[in-house]
Amino acid sequence: MARKTSRMAGAALVLALLFGTGTVTAQGLDLDKAVATAGKWIAQADANQADAMWKTSSSVLQKNVTQENWGKYISSLRDKAGNEQERSWVAVSKIDNPQGLPTGQYLNVMYATKFAKAMTVETVSMTKGSSGWEPIGYVVREANSGGAAVNNANASKPAVAPAQPAAGK
Amino acid sequence: MTHAVHNRSSFTKRVLQGCALSVVLLGTGAALAQQAPSGLEKAVDAAAKWTAQADAGQADAMWKASSATMQKSVNQADWGKYIGQVRKEAGAQQSRAWLAVNKVDNPQGMPPGEYLNVVYNTKFANAATFETVSMAKNGSSWQPVGYIVRPQQPAKAPASGAQQPAASK
DSSP, rough: HHHHHHHHHHHHHHOOOOOOOOOOTTTTOOOHHHHHHHHHHHHHHHHHHHHHHHTSSHHHHHHHHHHHHHHHHHHHHHHHHHHHEHHHHHHEEEESSOTTSSSSSEEEEEEEEESHHHHHHHEEEEEEETTTEEEEEEEEEEEEEEOOOOEEEETSHHHHBBBBOOOOO | HHHHHHHHHHHHHHHHHHHHHHEEBBBBBOOOBOOSSOOOHHHHHHHHHHHHHHHTTTTHHHHHSSSSSHHSSSSSHHHHHHHHHHHHOSEEEEEEEEEEEEEESSSSTSSOOEEEEEEEEESSSSSSEEEEEEEEEETTEEEEEEEEEEESSSSSOTTTTTOOOOOOO
């Protein structure tokens, strides 16, 4: 278990964690579309369609990580976690002005997801682009024992960092 | 400094007393595979209107707009006292920023159904807080079913907070 944890953590290390600041209301964010788009995107990950994921991702992600590296990242995650067995949406939270990313609107969409080898919290980060919400990151973290310890978006900080795409190396 | 800490701590205590009016409900882990519920945007809009009524001292209007479950659990007069007490302690609302929408699965003591917590980072004159409005799905719309204001400091938000709807007694 500990080994698996460290392997999952290792995968997460590929990604930089960003913390946001600021204030915005939720009005007009079109949360429903953001969540629907995120759901379709991770379904592509389940189906080993990393190329399709990359192509439908934000240009920011595409600039930061090549299609080939994205494919490696997704397959490495799935190798470690195993097949997706069950996924439940748990939260959508706003991240304001994440460091290192262009000014804009960002959301994290979170799922409690059971893979064959691990209970996890999946986070899909979304950004508002010219054509609506676009995926800009994906992180899978192993949940604490029991899997109920879903990251708590009402905790005192945006504990949930948006996932920044792998930096292409 | 000591004073500040002391004051804060007593504010916490008082708010917690206010919350004693509220029953905290734990959600059980969901066994069902779940999509995000429809109408997240509507839920957030409805929650925003409700908190605006609290800001305006319109506790009666809040009660009337709330779900039947809440109305059965707390009468209009007690709701007025609860809102009055919370606002007296926190002071006037100064800023409010939407943070997150969390799904609450099968909250104990509540009728089966879909529940969400809408969480705000809200600054009142006397304290920076997390405001949580719990929403229950009613047909195609969402109705408020609970409201809790927690100071951000020094109390840590309970780790399980995301799983608990803030339901009034």
